[in-house]
Amino acid sequence: xxxxxxxxxxxxxxxxxxxxxxxxxxxxxxxxxxxxxxxxxxxxxxxxxxxxxxxxxxxxxxxxxxxxxxxxxxxxxxxxxxxxxxxxxxxxxxxxxxxxxxxxxxxxxxxxxxxxxxxxxxxxxxxxxxxxxxxxxxxxxxxxxxxxxxxxxxxxxxxxxxxxxxxxxxxxxxxxxxxxxxxxxxxxxxxxxxxxxxxxxxxxxxxxxxxxxxxxxxxxxxxxxxxxxxxxxxxxxxxxxxxxxxxxxxxxxxxxxxxxxxxxxxxxxxxxxxxxxxxxxxxxxxxxxxxxxxxxxxxxxxxxxxxxxxxxxxxxxxxxxxxxxxxxxxxxxxxxxxxxxxxxxxxxxxxxxxxxxxxxxxxxxxxxxxxx
Amino acid sequence: xxxxxxxxxxxxxxxxxxxxxxxxxxxxxxxxxxxxxxxxxxxxxxxxxxxxxxxxxxxxxxxxxxxxxxxxxxxxxxxxxxxxxxxxxxxxxxxxxxxxxxxxxxxxxxxxxxxxxxxxxxxxxxxxxxxxxxxxxxxxxxxxxxxxxxxxxxxxxxxxxxxx
Numbered sequence: 001x002x003x004x005x006x007x008x009x010x011x012x013x014x015x016x017x018x019x020x021x022x023x024x025x026x027x028x029x030x031x032x033x034x035x036x037x038x039x040x041x042x043x044x045x046x047x048x049x050x051x052x053x054x055x056x057x058x059x060x061x062x063x064x065x066x067x068x069x070x071x072x073x074x075x076x077x078x079x080x081x082x083x084x085x086x087x088x089x090x091x092x093x094x095x096x097x098x099x100x101x102x103x104x105x106x107x108x109x110x111x112x113x114x115x116x117x118x119x120x121x122x123x124x125x126x127x128x129x130x131x132x133x134x135x136x137x138x139x140x141x142x143x144x145x146x147x148x149x150x151x152x153x154x155x156x157x158x159x160x161x162x163x164x165x166x167x168x169x170x171x172x173x174x175x176x177x178x179x180x181x182x183x184x185x186x187x188x189x190x191x192x193x194x195x196x197x198x199x200x201x202x203x204x205x206x207x208x209x210x211x212x213x214x215x216x217x218x219x220x221x222x223x224x225x226x227x228x229x230x231x232x233x234x235x236x237x238x239x240x241x242x243x244x245x246x247x248x249x250x251x252x253x254x255x256x257x258x259x260x261x262x263x264x265x266x267x268x269x270x271x272x273x274x275x276x277x278x279x280x281x282x283x284x285x286x287x288x289x290x291x292x293x294x295x296x297x298x299x300x301x302x303x304x305x306x307x308x309x310x311x312x313x314x315x316x317x318x319x320x321x322x323x324x325x326x327x328x329x330x331x332x333x334x335x336x337x338x339x340x341x342x343x344x345x346x347x348x349x350x351x352x353x354x355x356x357x358x359x360x361x362x363x364x365x366x367x368x369x370x371x372x
Numbered sequence: 373x374x375x376x377x378x379x380x381x382x383x384x385x386x387x388x389x390x391x392x393x394x395x396x397x398x399x400x401x402x403x404x405x406x407x408x409x410x411x412x413x414x415x416x417x418x419x420x421x422x423x424x425x426x427x428x429x430x431x432x433x434x435x436x437x438x439x440x441x442x443x444x445x446x447x448x449x450x451x452x453x454x455x456x457x458x459x460x461x462x463x464x465x466x467x468x469x470x471x472x473x474x475x476x477x478x479x480x481x482x483x484x485x486x487x488x489x490x491x492x493x494x495x496x497x498x499x500x501x502x503x504x505x506x507x508x509x510x511x512x513x514x515x516x517x518x519x520x521x522x523x524x525x526x527x528x529x530x531x532x533x534x535x536x
Contacts, residue, residue: 034462036462037462038461039445039446039448039460039461040458040459040460040461042456042458043446043448043452043458043459043460043461044446044461120458142488145488146491149490149491149492150491153492154490155461155462156489156490156493157465157466157485158485158489158493158496158497158500158501159469159484159485160465160484160485161485161487161488161489162485162488163459163462163465165458165459166457166458166459167457167458167459167472167475167476167479168479170476170480170485171480171485171486171487172485172487172488174487202481225479226479226480226481227480228476228480228481228482228483228484228485229480229481229482229483229484229485229486230481230482230486230487231486231487231488232487232488
């Protein structure tokens with residue numbers, strides 16, 4: 001079975017919902033582990049990498065925590081398009097997509113536990129959940145890790161904890177992260193302050209696809225940087241607390257924009273609706289920034305009963321590999337053709353959304369001005 | 373331009389650093405640059421990029437502290453570590469541990485693991501920690517010339533070791 005048949009369609013994937021999902025798109029907890037007796041993947045010879053692969057793939061596949069039905073494949077057997085789709089779904093890293101023989105992936109049916117074999121470490125295992133569910137994600141991946149420890153021996157010392165290729169992941173090997181949609185803070189020009197404050201707490205703020213990527217569509221990723229010297233639970237709870245605060249700031253920023261500058265908000269949302277519904281060629285960067293305002297409009301109730309899953313679907317389907325997948329010929333599209341096809345898809349979908357209703361934002365204000 | 377450190381030789385190394393929003397310029401001759409650790413801007417940049425500002429210098433110090441070590445199991449060398457900021461295998465952590473701690477201090481909350489312990493290791497880790505604590509208490513007791521406590525702790529350690 002191909003991974004493209006295994007994954008649920010984009011429309012279905014975007015139906016997943018969780019607590020605070022107006023602002024928190026998803027939660028993720030990743031653990032890095034290595035075998036005790038084999039050198040780390042970046043420094044190992046091909047034979048050693050294959051040995052690690054052959055030890056780990058069956059061990060991971062046999063875990064009851066992953067359920068009966070899993071998808072597992074060696075990275076050299078996956079076509080480039082399939083790998084890119086996995087990256088766009090945030091199931092594997094961009095680094096892992098570049099791997100070939102000796103590296104692999106195991107994914108469960110619910111698409112919420114994904115294990116990368118021979119990425120930078122022998123194992124990068126992650127649990128994903130929609131909305132703000134860091135504790136649930138941690139418990140899920142903790143259970144996978146515990147079960148796996150009965151089958152293989154990990155590199156661990158009392159002093160340094162779990163040993164990793166890069167000392168930045170040493171100890172717990174944990175990376176706790178959440179993807180946040182923060183258009184309110186961006187519009188209110190408070191985002192840089194928030195990023196600086198979050199950085200001071202030892203947390204990193206990054207773009208859509210993690211390390212070294214741009215914050216497109218007002219989407220930011222917050223994650224821990226320190227992994228050694230603190231128990232996993234403390235790290236999870238600390239980030240959880242920070243995220244709840246960011247959520248509050250974003251909500252306040254939205255409210256104050258609605259109160260003080262409803263016309264500015266409506267202008268952004270209305271223009272986004274207009275361009276997405278009428279463009280004939282659009283880059284992914286421009287599309288994502290506009291879809292962000294569409295989603296904000298949905299959150300604020302400007303688009304009637306339009307579900308946020310529709311805007312999330314537009315976001316996902318605007319990505320290059322998802323576009324190519326939807327193309328009738330499934331041919332590799334050039335970037336110009338992609339911009340044309342993206343605009344077509346967005347026009348068709350935006351047509352399903354009713355025109356923005358300004359009364360939702362202006363209603364309260366007009367009442368104030370009306371004489372009794 | 374003359375070297376700002378020795379003020380004798382021609383400055384051939386020019387480094388611009390931005391820290392705390394302040395720009396700091398360094399113009400040095402090759403010898404002084406080496407002495408002040410400004411000799412390898414590339415390694416500098418990579419380490420800072422990977423490990424956060426300030427890490428490069430720590431790493432430089434770390435590499436000097438352990439000299440030209442290499443791992444007897446995977447062949448990883450000090451130079452490899454300096455270049456990539458990564459280690460080669462589990463055993464490298466034993467080999468390079470001396471210089472590593474100062475690097476770890478710059479990037480983590482502490483340099484000792486306090487998280488999850490594999491089930492198979494739990495007993496060993498717990499008893500190791502207990503023994504370590506008893507030994508620390510013993511040192512304190514001796515330092516304070518509290519010989520009554522010291523004798524008790526000595527017996528406790530003896531009994532604990534025998535029971536293992």
